[in-house]
Amino acid sequence: MTSLEVGTMANSSVGVDRVRENGTRFIELLPATNDEHGGVIVDMKEAVESADFATLLRASMSQWRLQGKKGVWIKLPIELVNLVEPAVKEGFRYHHAEPHYLMLVYWIPETTSTIPANATHRVRVGAVVLNDKKEVLVVQENAGRFKGTGVWKIPTGVVDEGEDIFKTAIREVKEETGIDTEFLEILAFRQSHKSFFDKSDLFFLCMLHPQSFDIQRQELEIEAAQWMPFEEYAAQPFNQQHGLFKFVTDICLAKLHRNYTGFTPRPIKSFFSNQSSYLYLNGQDMVDP
């Protein structure tokens, strides 16, 4: 009778049920790390034949079941696309994908899955940059829906993965126009649905104060950029007729002429991870705690 040991797959060769020189059998498993929620994460990096992977996966799943593991995650770089089909055939489902990898997941317990939902929203900013002469920084774009319309619009852009909203606003203004700014407030935000496929969109309207004056437009994306008297910007037919754009000018007018208050960012610490993040709140109505 041979003894049975379990180990993780070596970098080099792939086998499953191997026999050592001393006659003991040795079952190889997929390389996996434990996550914080009682599950395991398999981060595949080395090329493996589909059939070998399927065998290793079955052996590994048996072990993880015995160990009472919950969620099993497999991250497959696009180069290992041959392993997608064997994983799905073992019962894995897609969780999310980025251009260069696909994440699959399997929930082992009988109990309700606590697998986190996939990301549902893209986040964008629009930046109102008003100088002390009540001129607003506006651009005409080389591409997209506004191309060739003659519309002067505020700089806009998409929040990159892991980027703070207020930093996106500062970055996009700098990239499109060369203007340095200080972030002041989030004036309002809009949530819209089915923005691309079934995903939603959160658009944060930001107000910034310029710290430089000379415009250096980004030539690839921006056809023209200028400082425009706010009244002239607001008077564009486009801004008079349409829901969001009309609101943008109305909010700016409330900011300019009355005492409109938006949300300002405050750094806070997360209790669980001690990570820094930002809370956006009405700073004017809030005495510092």
Add this chain to the structure above:
Amino acid sequence: MTSLEVGTMANSSVGVDRVRENGTRFIELLPATNDEHGGVIVDMKEAVESADFATLLRASMSQWRLQGKKGVWIKLPIELVNLVEPAVKEGFRYHHAEPHYLMLVYWIPETTSTIPANATHRVRVGAVVLNDKKEVLVVQENAGRFKGTGVWKIPTGVVDEGEDIFKTAIREVKEETGIDTEFLEILAFRQSHKSFFDKSDLFFLCMLHPQSFDIQRQELEIEAAQWMPFEEYAAQPFNQQHGLFKFVTDICLAKLHRNYTGFTPRPIKSFFSNQSSYLYLNGQDMVDP
């Protein structure tokens, strides 16, 4: 010399370069619809052999190149996992995935891709429900990080795909406690990063007014639920010590005792699609346009 026609694949048999009875050759292409941005979307539904799919895809790509198409999208239900590898081998990259499908994309032109970024954020709500006796609706959860800690917390939940933030707050309170509510305001929000894998999290703190009193807790997820004097809720050590939770109580106190104003939802129409969405703004500082 045979004439060459192009058509889309029939539902039934799969072939590529076929010859009709009259001797004309007929090239079958993948079934595709045009999108609004000069691209095509292939929504695969019927099972096809991997090799046949590869041949059809190559023929189709040639046509789409000739036609000057830009982005080519392929949506593959998980049942057609055998088609992922041939698509990637033709140069497709992953765009996004949900449990039951994978979306791949290929950008044909030499120019910069205008393929929209994938969703980067999950959106959650926390619901402060205060009654006229200044009692707050609190729960103890059966699972998650707060399980067994004795902490009384406000109801929280994840925004479903396509759901408005304020409706999520109303729904989660109803589901967890049975209480009907009217949505009042978004008091603040927090953006945090690497919340799950590389995705971020937007947490909206909402204030609601109860329209019923009797609690019916959701037994599966909620261990206990009650109306608790706000001072007692705020006095929990947990709420005194930690960034976000301390802010939540401070904002509520500013709301209760001073004149803290958050953002309220206003319905607006999108210019481009005429779709309805909601803009959240400081309604108190804003005269209706």
